[in-house]
Amino acid sequence: xxxxxxxxxxxxxxxxxxxxxxxxxxxxxxxxVPVPGPxxxxxxxxxxxxDPYMRGRMSAARSYARPVEIGEVMTGGVVGQVVTSDxxxxxxxxxxxxxxxxxxxxxxxxxxxxxxxPKLAPIQTALGVLGMPGMTAYFALLEVCRPKAGDTVVVSGxxxxxxxxxxxxxxxNGCRAVGIAGGDDKLDYIERELGFGATIxxxxxxxLTKAVAAACPTGVDVYFDNVGGAVSEAVxxxxxxxxxxxxxxxxxxxxxxxxxxxxxxxxxxxxxxxRMEGFLVWxxxxxxxxxxxxxxxxIKEGRLKYSEHVTEGFEKxxxxxxxxxxxxxxxKALVKVADPE
Amino acid sequence: xxxxxxxxxxxxxxxxxxxxxxxxxxxxxxxxVPVPGPxxxxxxxxxxxxDPYMRGRMSAARSYARPVEIGEVMTGGVVGQVVTSDxxxxxxxxxxxxxxxxxxxxxxxxxxxxxxxPKLAPIQTALGVLGMPGMTAYFALLEVCRPKAGDTVVVSGxxxxxxxxxxxxxxxNGCRAVGIAGGDDKLDYIERELGFGATIxxxxxxxLTKAVAAACPTGVDVYFDNVGGAVSEAVxxxxxxxxxxxxxxxxxxxxxxxxxxxxxxxxxxxxxxxRMEGFLVWxxxxxxxxxxxxxxxxIKEGRLKYSEHVTEGFEKxxxxxxxxxxxxxxxKALVKVADPE
Numbered sequence: 159x160x161x162x163x164x165x166x167x168x169x170x171x172x173x174x175x176x177x178x179x180x181x182x183x184x185x186x187x188x189x190x191v192p193v194p195g196p197x198x199x200x201x202x203x204x205x206x207x208x209d210p211y212m213r214g215r216m217s218a219a220r221s222y223a224r225p226v227e228i229g230e231v232m233t234g235g236v237v238g239q240v241v242t243s244d245x246x247x248x249x250x251x252x253x254x255x256x257x258x259x260x261x262x263x264x265x266x267x268x269x270x271x272x273x274x275x276p277k278l279a280p281i282q283t284a285l286g287v288l289g290m291p292g293m294t295a296y297f298a299l300l301e302v303c304r305p306k307a308g309d310t311v312v313v314s315g316x317x318x319x320x321x322x323x324x325x326x327x328x329x330x331n332g333c334r335a336v337g338i339a340g341g342d343d344k345l346d347y348i349e350r351e352l353g354f355g356a357t358i359x360x361x362x363x364x365x366l367t368k369a370v371a372a373a374c375p376t377g378v379d380v381y382f383d384n385v386g387g388a389v390s391e392a393v394x395x396x397x398x399x400x401x402x403x404x405x406x407x408x409x410x411x412x413x414x415x416x417x418x419x420x421x422x423x424x425x426x427x428x429x430x431x432x433r434m435e436g437f438l439v440w441x442x443x444x445x446x447x448x449x450x451x452x453x454x455x456x457i458k459e460g461r462l463k464y465s466e467h468v469t470e471g472f473e474k475x476x477x478x479x480x481x482x483x484x485x486x487x488x489x490k491a492l493v494k495v496a497d498p499e
Numbered sequence: 500x501x502x503x504x505x506x507x508x509x510x511x512x513x514x515x516x517x518x519x520x521x522x523x524x525x526x527x528x529x530x531x532v533p534v535p536g537p538x539x540x541x542x543x544x545x546x547x548x549x550d551p552y553m554r555g556r557m558s559a560a561r562s563y564a565r566p567v568e569i570g571e572v573m574t575g576g577v578v579g580q581v582v583t584s585d586x587x588x589x590x591x592x593x594x595x596x597x598x599x600x601x602x603x604x605x606x607x608x609x610x611x612x613x614x615x616x617p618k619l620a621p622i623q624t625a626l627g628v629l630g631m632p633g634m635t636a637y638f639a640l641l642e643v644c645r646p647k648a649g650d651t652v653v654v655s656g657x658x659x660x661x662x663x664x665x666x667x668x669x670x671x672n673g674c675r676a677v678g679i680a681g682g683d684d685k686l687d688y689i690e691r692e693l694g695f696g697a698t699i700x701x702x703x704x705x706x707l708t709k710a711v712a713a714a715c716p717t718g719v720d721v722y723f724d725n726v727g728g729a730v731s732e733a734v735x736x737x738x739x740x741x742x743x744x745x746x747x748x749x750x751x752x753x754x755x756x757x758x759x760x761x762x763x764x765x766x767x768x769x770x771x772x773x774r775m776e777g778f779l780v781w782x783x784x785x786x787x788x789x790x791x792x793x794x795x796x797x798i799k800e801g802r803l804k805y806s807e808h809v810t811e812g813f814e815k816x817x818x819x820x821x822x823x824x825x826x827x828x829x830x831k832a833l834v835k836v837a838d839p840e
Contacts, residue, residue, distance in 0.1 A: 222770045386765055405769045419760050424727055427777035428746045429563045434775040436768035 166191045167472055169260035171226045175216055178413045179483070183216065184232065184260075184476045194265045199248050200241040201256070201264050201271070206472070206493040207235035207285035208479040209319070210384075213412040222438055232260040232475075235285050237274065239498050248273065253498065255284040260475050262495065278454065281498070286319055286490035287457065287464040288450055290439055294406055295323035295382075296449040297442040300331070302435050303380040303402040307332025310374045312393055315384030315409060316354065317344035319490035323453075324382045325354045326462045333380070336373045338389055340485050347488060352463060366392030377401070385410045387418050394423035403434040413483065465489030507532045508813055510601035512567045516557055519754045520824070524557065525573065525601075525817045535606045540589050541582040542597070542605050542612070547813070547834040548576035548626035549820040550660070551725075554753040563779055573601040573816075576626050578615065580839050589614065594839065596625040601816050603836065619795065622839070627660055627831035628798065628805040629791055631780055635747055636664035636723075637790040638783040641672070643776050644721040644743040648673025651715045653734055656725030656750060657695065658685035660831035664794075665723045666695045667803045674721070677714045679730055681826050688829060693804060707733035718742070726751045728759050735764035744775040754824065806830030 165188045172185035194200045215226045215233050226233050236258040240248050245268035248254065253274040258264035274284045286292065305311055311328035315321040316337025325335035325348060334355040337348045345357035356373040363369040370378065370392050377398030383390050386408035397403075411418055427434065442449075456462035467487035469478035472495045482491035506529045513526035535541045556567045556574050567574050577599035581589050586609035589595065594615040599605035615625045627633065646652055652669035656662040657678025666676035666689060675696040678689045686698035697714040704710040711719065711733045718739030724731050727749035738744075752759055768775065783790075797803035808828035810819035813836045823832035 220770075383765070386763060390765070405765050408766050408769065411763070411766065417766075418763055420763060422727060422749075422752065422759055422761060422763075424724070424731070424746050424777075425749050425752060425758075427775065428749065428779070429561075429777065431777045431779055431782060433777075434768065436765075436770065436772045436774075438769070438772055441772060 164191070164262070165189070166261055166263040168262070169232050169475055171216060171228055171230055171232055173228065174218060175413075177415055179213065179216060179476075179480055181476045181480070186473065191263045192265045194242060194244060197245050197268060198265050199243045199245055199254070199268050199271060201236070201238040201254055201258060201266055202241050203236045203238045203258065203262050203264070203472070203495045204253075204498055205237040205282040205285060206260060206475055206495060207237075207289070208475065208482050208491045208493060209235070209290070210407055210409045210412065210483065212479060213409075213483060233257060234260050235290060236264070237281050237284050238264070243268075251499070253281050255289065262472065276498075279457065282466065282490075282492055282494075283464070285492060286466065287323060287453060287462070291319035291490060292323055292453050293442065293446055293449055294437070294439040295320050295327055296453060297439065297445065298404045298406050298437040299324050299327055299380070299382055301442070302404040302437055303382065305331050305333045305380050305402075309333045309379035310336060310376060310398070311380040311382065312336045312338065312370065312374065312378045313382040313384070314338045314360075314389045314393070315407065316357070317341070317348055317488050318384060318485075319487075320406065321382070321384055322348060322352055322464060322489055323462065326352055326456075328380070329353055329355075330456060330461055336370075336378075338370075338385075338393075344488055347465070351465075360389050360392075367395045370396045380404075382406065383408070387411060388420065391420055391423060394426050397426050397430045397432050399430050401430055401432040403432060405434065405436045409483065467491045469493045471495075505532070505603070506530065507602055507604040509603070510573050510816055511570055512557060512573055514569065515559060516754075518756050520554065520557060520817075520821055522817045522821070527814065532604045533606045535583060535585060538586050538609060539606050540584045540586055540595070540609055540612060542577070542579040542595055542599060542607055543582050544577045544579045544599065544603050544605070544813070544836045545594075545839055546578040546623040546626060547601060547816055547836060548630070549816065549823050549832045549834060550576070550631070551748055551750045551753065551824065553820060554750075554824060574598060575601050576631060577605070578622050578625050579605070584609075592840070594622050596630065603813065617839075620798065623807065623831075623833055623835075624805070626833060627807065628664055628794060628803070632660035632831060633664055633794050634783065634787055634790055635778070635780040636661050636668055637794060638780060638786065639745045639747050639778040640665050640668055640721070640723055642783070643745040643778055644723065646672050646674045646721050650674045650720035651677060651717060651739070652721040652723065653677045653679065653711065653715065653719045654723040654725070655679045655701075655730045655734070656748065657698070658682070658689055658829050659725060660828075661747065662723075662725055663689060663693055663805060663830055664803065667693055667797075669721070670694055670696075671797060671802055677711075677719075679711075679726075679734075685829055688806070692806075701730050701733075708736040711737045721745075723747065724749070728752060729761060732761055732764060735767050738767050738771045738773050740771050742771055742773040744773060746775065746777045750824065808832045810834045812836075 387410035728751035
């Protein structure tokens with residue numbers, strides 16, 4: 159079976175943003191569908207993922223991964239369908255996940271693709287709860303922060319793809335989850351639907367430090383940080399003895415011309431003998447099967463829910479990405495490109 | 500044997516400083532020598548320790564220990580001599596160390612005193628290399644940072660009581676020590692006498708980040724922070740992959756009216772998957788004997804040196820304390836009160 163082919167739409171990085179990205183930072187081109195070589199697989203995109211880390215790849219600054227070059231296709235996770243395959247592990251029609259970029263078609267080395275079982279869960283969950291965001295929540299919380307039943311676990315960006323899962327895994331582990339997000343609809347959702355014990359709207363709070371104190375009367379045992387900035391400062395002011403902090407993201411800082419200014423809070427780390435660690439999910443890739451198995455089981459048991467924020471149409475990917483950076487999404491931000499054939 | 504008694508000079512906390520402490524924050528009084536109760540020990544001070552942590556005790560702010568109250572004697576470590584003892588473990592003439600405060604005479608519960616062997620080392624080392632600063636250097640470096648031979652270990656406040664020892668213990672463990680301090684005399688000393696591999700004068704450097712980069716061409720594997728502020732920021736900008744940071748002190752921040760402003764550097768923790776922990780030496784008190792034995796051995800072998808900055812005369816204690824906060828000392832800042840009898 160060979161699926162239909164058409165032109166290959168691609169979003170290239172046109173320029174590097176200063177501050178917030180704009181649609182003009184991306185250039186839409188239409189090229190010939192690439193031709194796979196020996197042992198390679200041609201994949202057609204069905205779902206694109208838009209994630210905060212992509213903002214980092216648009217900058218030339220040193221980071222944990224090389225930046226996207228001007229004129230290169232934008233990087234990103236994709237769930238797609240195999241069109242042709244010269245590798246025995248994949249056959250046309252298979253659903254796969256891989257970092258294939260913002261384009262309709264990509265040629266991939268088979269070793270970089272993960273086969274997805276469409277009977278197990280909706281295929282796009284391979285970009286969310288059963289993908290990178292789920293793995294991030296699982297390992298950063300359980301392996302870095304090592305929560306104990308009874309801990310108060312605060313998560314920033316609590317209504318996002320990672321934050322929603324963090325709070326629920328905390329709860330499954332006997333902890334009390336406190337979520338910080340912007341927007342009462344988001345807070346309602348994570349409190350009522352996901353079972354967070356308390357929530358804080360950072361956009362409307364007059365005094366974030368006091369709000370965290372009120373939500374965490376015995377202090378913050380674990381802080382899962384997705385955002386940085388003033389939200390983190392307020393949490394730092396409420397650390398408990400021997401608290402643990404994991405830095406998974408700093409989305410509040412990604413679109414600033416220069417790093418934010420603000421009080422330093424290392425003193426609170428000292429007085430509470432707190433521990434803080436930076437986290438990158440890729441370091442845990444050898445352990446993904448364990449996490450996937452457990453998360454899938456929790457979903458099946460109804461103990462872990464997820465929500466998706468879907469934008470329809472490939473050409474809207476830049477807008478979906480920028481809206482996600484601005485916090486428009488509840489749960490995993492996705493772009494739906496095509497249905498499987 | 501009963502040693503001579505006189506009036507008891509005491510420095511009380513007269514007022515809480517705003518910003519830098521001043522001599523007027525302390526009040527010198529002369530009172531009757533206290534009378535010990537059953538099982539108690541009366542100790543006459545020979546050496547007083549002045550340390551950065553005391554600045555914290557002068558403030559009413561929440562910290563790891565309760566503040567000194569207005570009108571109370573200033574807190575502090577003392578090496579003294581037993582005058583009278585109603586406890587079998589101590590006899591008059593014994594040299595002891597304990598947190599007895601800024602006063603000539605103190606009555607202490609025997610359980611809070613440590614007996615010092617004057618034949619082992621000069622008795623005042625019980626306040627320095629064989630006391631709290633030595634224990635801090637040993638446990639914060641070896642147990643929290645877990646250095647490996649070949650690591651680049653950067654220490655701020657490198658010419659102080661803790662910093663000098665950190666660099667030398669790093670070297671003994673096969674690491675390269677890089678010291679940051681203010682003053683070329685200090686840097687000369689730690690490089691030539693103590694064997695630091697490189698040094699940085701934070702007061703004269705035009706670009707601290709570049710200076711750290713030049714001194715640490717493969718990045719900073721371990722950062723032992725005594726100072727915080729701009730010095731720490733420069734080190735953060737040069738973290739190596741899987742680097743470890745211990746927050747032992749933040750002396751640059753202690754005398755500010757409000758916390759310093761500056762760029763946040765959590766992003767570097769994320770990209771390098773660094774780990775940071777706050778440290779308080781008291782948490783390791785059950786392990787002190789191990790550290791004391793090893794440090795004493797290293798001193799005996801000539802592998803670990805220490806220097807002292809001695810102020811003569813009890814009445815100069817406030818000035819000695821303030822000068823230490825301003826960085827006047829090379830090595831352990833001490834006040835000599837009396838000779839043993």
